[in-house]
Amino acid sequence: MDSSFFFGISTMAYILAMIIYMTYLAFKKIQIGITATTVTIIGFISQTLALILRWKEFADLSGMGFLRSAPLTNLYESLIFFVWCLILGYLIIEFKFKNRSFGAFITPIAGLVLAFIDLSGVSKEIQPLVPALKSNWLLAHVTMSFIAYAAFSLSFSTGLMYLIRTTDRRNELSYIFWTITLGIFVVVIIAMGIDLLTFKVKVRPEVFVKSYLFKTSFLNPSSAVKILSWILSMVTLLIIWRYGSILKTVIEKFNITSELLDEITYKSIAIGFPIFTLGGLIFGAIWADQAWGVYWSWDPKETWSLITWFIYAFYLHSRMIRGWRGKKVAVVAVIGFMAVIFTYLGVNLLLSGLHAYGSQ
Amino acid sequence: MEQRTGKTFFDKIWDFFASIKFAIVIFAFISITSIIGTILEQKAEPATNIQILTRLFGESIAPSLYTVFNKLGFMDMYHSWWFVVLLILFSANIVICSLDRLPRILKLVKEPIVPMKEEQLKRFVMYREIVLNGKPDKVKDAVSNAIKSAGFHYAESKEEKGYQFFSQKGKYSRLGVYITHFSILIILMGALIGVFFGFKGYLNLPEGAVANEAYSGMEKGIPLNFDIRCDNFDVDFYGRSDMPKEYKSWLTILKNGKEVLKKSIAVNDPLTYEGITFYQSSYGLVPNSLERGIFLFKVISSNGKTSNLNLRLGDTFEIPETNITGKIIDFSPALKIDKNGQAFTYANQMNNPAVYIDFSESGNHTFSGWILKRYPETWQLPGGNKVEFIDYWGVEYTGLQVRKDPGVWVVYLGCITMSIGLFIAFFMSNRKIWIKIVEEKNNSKVIVGATTNKNRAAFERKIDTMISTLSKKEGVK
Numbered sequence: 001m002d003s004s005f006f007f008g009i010s011t012m013a014y015i016l017a018m019i020i021y022m023t024y025l026a027f028k029k030i031q032i033g034i035t036a037t038t039v040t041i042i043g044f045i046s047q048t049l050a051l052i053l054r055w056k057e058f059a060d061l062s063g064m065g066f067l068r069s070a071p072l073t074n075l076y077e078s079l080i081f082f083v084w085c086l087i088l089g090y091l092i093i094e095f096k097f098k099n100r101s102f103g104a105f106i107t108p109i110a111g112l113v114l115a116f117i118d119l120s121g122v123s124k125e126i127q128p129l130v131p132a133l134k135s136n137w138l139l140a141h142v143t144m145s146f147i148a149y150a151a152f153s154l155s156f157s158t159g160l161m162y163l164i165r166t167t168d169r170r171n172e173l174s175y176i177f178w179t180i181t182l183g184i185f186v187v188v189i190i191a192m193g194i195d196l197l198t199f200k201v202k203v204r205p206e207v208f209v210k211s212y213l214f215k216t217s218f219l220n221p222s223s224a225v226k227i228l229s230w231i232l233s234m235v236t237l238l239i240i241w242r243y244g245s246i247l248k249t250v251i252e253k254f255n256i257t258s259e260l261l262d263e264i265t266y267k268s269i270a271i272g273f274p275i276f277t278l279g280g281l282i283f284g285a286i287w288a289d290q291a292w293g294v295y296w297s298w299d300p301k302e303t304w305s306l307i308t309w310f311i312y313a314f315y316l317h318s319r320m321i322r323g324w325r326g327k328k329v330a331v332v333a334v335i336g337f338m339a340v341i342f343t344y345l346g347v348n349l350l351l352s353g354l355h356a357y358g359s360q
Numbered sequence: 361m362e363q364r365t366g367k368t369f370f371d372k373i374w375d376f377f378a379s380i381k382f383a384i385v386i387f388a389f390i391s392i393t394s395i396i397g398t399i400l401e402q403k404a405e406p407a408t409n410i411q412i413l414t415r416l417f418g419e420s421i422a423p424s425l426y427t428v429f430n431k432l433g434f435m436d437m438y439h440s441w442w443f444v445v446l447l448i449l450f451s452a453n454i455v456i457c458s459l460d461r462l463p464r465i466l467k468l469v470k471e472p473i474v475p476m477k478e479e480q481l482k483r484f485v486m487y488r489e490i491v492l493n494g495k496p497d498k499v500k501d502a503v504s505n506a507i508k509s510a511g512f513h514y515a516e517s518k519e520e521k522g523y524q525f526f527s528q529k530g531k532y533s534r535l536g537v538y539i540t541h542f543s544i545l546i547i548l549m550g551a552l553i554g555v556f557f558g559f560k561g562y563l564n565l566p567e568g569a570v571a572n573e574a575y576s577g578m579e580k581g582i583p584l585n586f587d588i589r590c591d592n593f594d595v596d597f598y599g600r601s602d603m604p605k606e607y608k609s610w611l612t613i614l615k616n617g618k619e620v621l622k623k624s625i626a627v628n629d630p631l632t633y634e635g636i637t638f639y640q641s642s643y644g645l646v647p648n649s650l651e652r653g654i655f656l657f658k659v660i661s662s663n664g665k666t667s668n669l670n671l672r673l674g675d676t677f678e679i680p681e682t683n684i685t686g687k688i689i690d691f692s693p694a695l696k697i698d699k700n701g702q703a704f705t706y707a708n709q710m711n712n713p714a715v716y717i718d719f720s721e722s723g724n725h726t727f728s729g730w731i732l733k734r735y736p737e738t739w740q741l742p743g744g745n746k747v748e749f750i751d752y753w754g755v756e757y758t759g760l761q762v763r764k765d766p767g768v769w770v771v772y773l774g775c776i777t778m779s780i781g782l783f784i785a786f787f788m789s790n791r792k793i794w795i796k797i798v799e800e801k802n803n804s805k806v807i808v809g810a811t812t813n814k815n816r817a818a819f820e821r822k823i824d825t826m827i828s829t830l831s832k833k834e835g836v837k
Contacts, residue, residue, distance in 0.1 A: 128598040131606050131627035131640075274782040282775040291628045293639035293761040294560065295771060296551070298438040300398035307391050314387065320537075321461075322380065351398055 003057060004124070006050030007080065011114045013043025014087070018107035025104050025253065033100045037091075040103065044087050051084060058126050064134065072142040073133055075205060075348070076122045081143070082344075083110045085150030093154070093264060101254035105157045112189070119196045122205060137287035144279020149340055151272030152312070155265045156337030159330040162261040165251050166327060170241065174327040179244045181334060183237035190236075191217045191229070209349045262326060265333050266319065273312050280305055300351040304343040311336040377456040386450050393446070397437045400429065409435065451548055458541045465538070469531050475517050475524045476794050481809030486820055488808040488827055493835040496522035496797045499804045502834050503795055506826045512793060522797040522804065529791045534813065536784030543781050546774030553767030560765075563638075565590040566646045566757040570614070574762035584636060584762075587614040591622075593643060593758040594751070595710070600734070602711050607643055609758040635764050642759030645693065645709065653755035655688060655715060662744030679745050683722045686747065690716035693755075695730060703730060713752045714738075789814035793823070806830070 020036035051071065059069035071077045090106040093099075117124075160178060167175035191214055198216045213219070217229035284302070289295040296302060315332040318324040367375070376382055399416075400409050406426065413422040413429075433440035481487060492499045500523055507514050512527035559582050561574035570589045573581030591610040598605045606626050613621040613633045623631045630639045657669045657677070665680040676687045694707035695714035703714075714732040718725060719741070732738045733749040740746055793810040808827065812819045 128601075128603055128605065131604060134606070135628045270786050274779075274786050277782055278779050282779065285775065286772070289768065290630065291639075292641070293630065293637060293763045295768065298394075298397065298402065303394045303398045307394060310387055310391060314384075317383075318380075347398070 003050045003054035006046040006053065010043040010047035010050060011111075011118070013039050013046065014083075014107055014110045014114060017043060017103065018111050021100070021103040021107055025101055025250075036100065036103055037094065040087065040091065040107065044084070044091065047080070047084050047087070051081070054126070061126055062129065064129075067136055067139060068134060070139040070142065071126075072138065072146070073129055074123065074127055076117060076124050078142070078146065078344075079113055079117055079122070081146050082149060083113050085147050086110055086153060089150050089154050089268070097260065097264070099254075099256055099260070101256055102157075105161065106154070109153065109157070119193075132291050135287060135291065137283055137290070141279055141283040141287055144275050144283065148272040148276035148280060149344060151268045151275070152337050152340045155268035155272065155333045156340075158261045158265040158268065159333035159337075161251055161254075161256070162258055162265060162330045163327060163334070164244070164247050165258050165261065166330075168245070168248070170244075174331055175244065176241070177331055178334070179241040180237060181338075183233075183240045186240070187233045187236055191233075205349055258326075262330070265330060269312055269315055269333065269336075273309075273316065276305075276309065276312070281309060300347045301343065304339065304347050308336065308339040308343050311339050374456060374460075377452055378460040383453050383457070386446060386453055390443075390446050390450060393434075393437060393443065396429075396434055400434055400437075402438065403436050406430075406435075447548065451545055454541050454544055458538055462538060465534050469534055473515070473526050473528045473792060475519070475526055476796070476809065478796060478798070478807060481794055481796060481807050484809040484811060486808075486810040486812075486816065486823065488823060490806050490827060490831055490836055491800065492804045492806055492831065494804060495802060496799050496804045499797060499806070499830075499834050502830060503797060503806060506830050507793065507795060510793075510822060510826055519796075519798075521799045524794065524796045526792075526794045528793070530788050531790050533784050533788035533790050536781050536786075536788065539781030540778055540785055541781075543774045543778035546777055547771050548774075550767040550770030550772075550774055553770055554765040555767075558763065558765035558767060561762045562641070563588075563760045563762050564644070564757045565609075565760060566649070567591070567593050567754050569757075574760075582762075586620075586634065587617075588612070588638070589614060590758050592751070592753065593756050595643065597711075597734070602707070607640055607758075609640055609760070611638065635766060637763050637765075639761040639763070640758065641761040644757055644759065646755055646757050649755050650693065651691070654753045656750040656753055658748040658750055660746040660748070679747075682745065684719060684726075684743075684745065685721075686717045686719050688715050689718055689728075691752070692716075693752075695732060697730075710752065710756055713749070715749065715752075717747070789819070791819055 017036055017039040020032060020039060024032040024036050054071040054077070055066070055069060058071050059066050062069055072081055086106060087110055090103065093102060116122075160182070163174055163178040167178065169175060194216045195208075195212050195214065199212050203212070216225075218226060218233075220226050220229065284305070285295040288297065288302075311332065315329055315336060318332065319329050400412060409429075410422055410426050413425050417425060429435065433442065437443055492502075503523075504514065504516070504525060507525050507527060512529055514525045514527040517524050517526075559574075559576060561576035561582050563571055563574045565571055565588065567590055570587050571584075572587045573583050575581055589612045591612055593607070593609045595607045596605040597603060608624050608626045610624045611622070611631055612619055613631075621631075621633055625631045625638060625640050627640050630637050632638075651673050653672075655669075655671045655673075655675075657671060658666060659669060659677065659679050660666050661680050661682055663681065667680050669677050671677055671688060673688055673691055676685055678685050692703070692705040692712075692714050694705055694709060694711040695703055696706040696712070697703050703716075706712075712732060712734055714730045716728065716730050718728045720726055727742065730738060731747055731749050733752070736748075739748050789812050791810065791812045793808065796807040796809075798805045798807065806827075808823060810819060810823055
């Protein structure tokens with residue numbers, strides 16, 4: 001049995017868990033809840049096994065020793081590790097706050113990421129390392145960055161849920177903000193899904209972005225399709241805006257108070273921020289100093305990490321000094337996560353720079 | 361910020377720099393310009409950025425947009441004067457905001473904790489009350505033990521109808537934020553030291569060559585005060601692929617003509633001498649020298665006789681104790697043989713060096729063939745002789761990044777300070793606790809009031825455990 005076998009099990013477990021968590025929300029039966037948690041834990045354990053196995057496979061293949069062979073060197077491996085951190089974070093929250101409803105929000109993210117890996121042409125091969133990645137800093141820098149990313153994505157989900165829960169007027173700014181954010185998210189996912197299903201190509205992600213992304217919709221050669229895509233997107237946004245209150249009623253059923261959501265948002269950021277500073281920025285700078293001879297070179301990845309860091313620093317300051325609570329800071333948390341997504345994926349797929357490893 | 365009347369001009373400036381609006385504006389400017397800087401390629405050829413702008417805004421306005429951005433310094437924006445000004449304003453904001461709030465926080469830190477009245481304690485968010493069996497004198501020790509085992513060094517005061525214990529922990533943790541802010545300034549200071557007293561350059565050093573300066577951009581060479589020589593350069597590939605596993609340069613430092621240091625460097629493993637660091641960054645072929653290198657062969661005859669040879673293209677050599685001679689007649693830096701058996705050069709790098717040798721025995725041509733450096737099976741000749749292709753030396757250069765940065769240790773110091781500051785700011789808290797014992801009908805009423813600036817839930821749990829142990833031990837009325 002190799003790592004891919006256990007990765008397969010964990011993918012299925014997370015998708016199954018997603019369905020069970022949703023059923024749990026609908027019926028509120030404790031047994032269903034326990035089943036959902038069990039399935040998630042099974043998925044988590046087999047993913048952990050898979051990670052260890054892949055690590056070992058990598059170490060055997062490269063002959064570089066265990067410390068330097070962390071399976072965190074390309075997009076596939078980093079996405080897998082991201083899902084692992086996310087599920088770990090979720091399980092901690094479930095046990096700490098004794099609340100399961102939240103699982104219906106997290107397992108779909110895990111499922112989506114894993115589905116993306118399978119549908120797109122992200123290479124699953126173990127690739128030999130380029131010389132710059134052969135360093136003991138790889139393990140510390142990349143693991144800590146991803147733990148922070150996972151913490152930030154938790155804060156994004158709770159922040160978004162907070163906004164959905166607490167806004168009620170359709171002309172309210174924070175209501176418009178969350179409906180548009182969610183709407184764009186949905187539109188992009190659907191458009192990408194259509195691209196993936198239409199072209200059925202297995203190419204490297206940056207090639208996909210360059211030559212295929214949105215070619216079935218917004219960038220279609222036929223202007224009729226183009227206009228239609230824009231109209232449909234607008235309609236989607238309008239529908240989400242018009243019927244956003246349905247989501248609100250759903251979330252109200254979760255028996256999570258808005259205070260708890262606000263607290264989880266804050267705590268995830270309060271954990272993610274120092275880890276991101278140390279592992280992402282400081283360790284990254286030390287490593288860059290060793291490998292490239294500059295601790296800071298304003299390369300796009302570095303610049304975007306700094307922007308992300310600024311946004312979360314702003315979140316923390318506005319909460320501490322200004323005493324902002326609730327909607328205003330939740331908006332900042334949501335914006336912060338958009339910067340995280342761009343730092344992680346956007347920079348590698350859209351911009352060029354020294355940090356090109358993550359896109360292979 | 362409190363409203364003061366009769367503000368001086370200095371106060372106004374101070375308030376402006378300390379205001380959150382100013383912070384937001386600076387932050388927004390830094391972010392937006394940085395984003396533009398990541399989209400436009402920095403220090404690139406104009407054509408590259410015109411192409412990027414064309415893709416984003418269309419062909420018609422791209423050239424004029426380019427002119428505007430270029431005039432504003434966006435093509436090398438992180439080094440432009442206005443970006444440096446933004447960073448300076450950002451530091452000024454941090455300094456002034458910190459100074460603005462520091463007195464209040466210092467007062468809070470210095471302020472000694474004092475006993476409280478019952479009504480005051482009742483107003484705390486964290487407030488507990490139990491009644492224990494026995495008079496205050498009896499339960500006193502149990503209460504003081506409980507507070508001690510919770511990790512507090514307490515002070516005690518005798519009161520009219522009982523006692524009061526009070527204590528605080530981690531009062532200096534309130535300074536964590538300031539340590540973090542201060543660390544940003546240390547880092548920026550280190551960066552400035554690097555800008556003023558350091559340099560960044562590069563040096564392409566061919567195998568066998570010696571240099572005493574590094575280069576940066578168009579300027580003249582930067583003198584190194586010593587000589588550096590590249591003894592050898594080599595690339596290791598993964599298996600038989602063309603993917604480099606490691607590149608290595610063997611360097612020697614010479615001071616006044618004497619060898620003082622020898623080290624092989626690789627990516628992630630630089631060499632430092634007199635504060636100047638050499639990083640392995642690239643490599644390539646020295647132009648017009650492909651045919652002038654030296655072949656290093658180790659020739660082994662079938663009876664084990666060995667000789668090491670340095671040869672050039674066109675040279676003839678002998679296999680020891682035989683009358684076989686070889687003549688090097690062709691060379692390829694990257695040889696590949698196509699389906700029809702035709703040999704060709706597939707890359708402009710030394711990816712797969714190969715030599716074509718004509719062999720003769722006693723003057724009669726016997727056979728010819730390619731010998732490849734990366735394929736040891738081609739070294740074996742018919743008749744048990746062997747020609748090991750060790751290296752083709754003197755045609756490659758090693759690309760070194762040369763840097764002197766006396767500020768880097770200051771930057772690291774700032775990073776350490778920041779880690780400590782963040783740890784204190786996020787994971788330590790200032791906890792205060794008051795426990796008052798009041799006699800009530802021959803029993804003791806125990807009132808607990810507490811505050812913390814962080815993680816109230818954890819502190820509350822601790823207090824509840826404390827109370828439950830107390831009540832188990834002394835018995836609740």
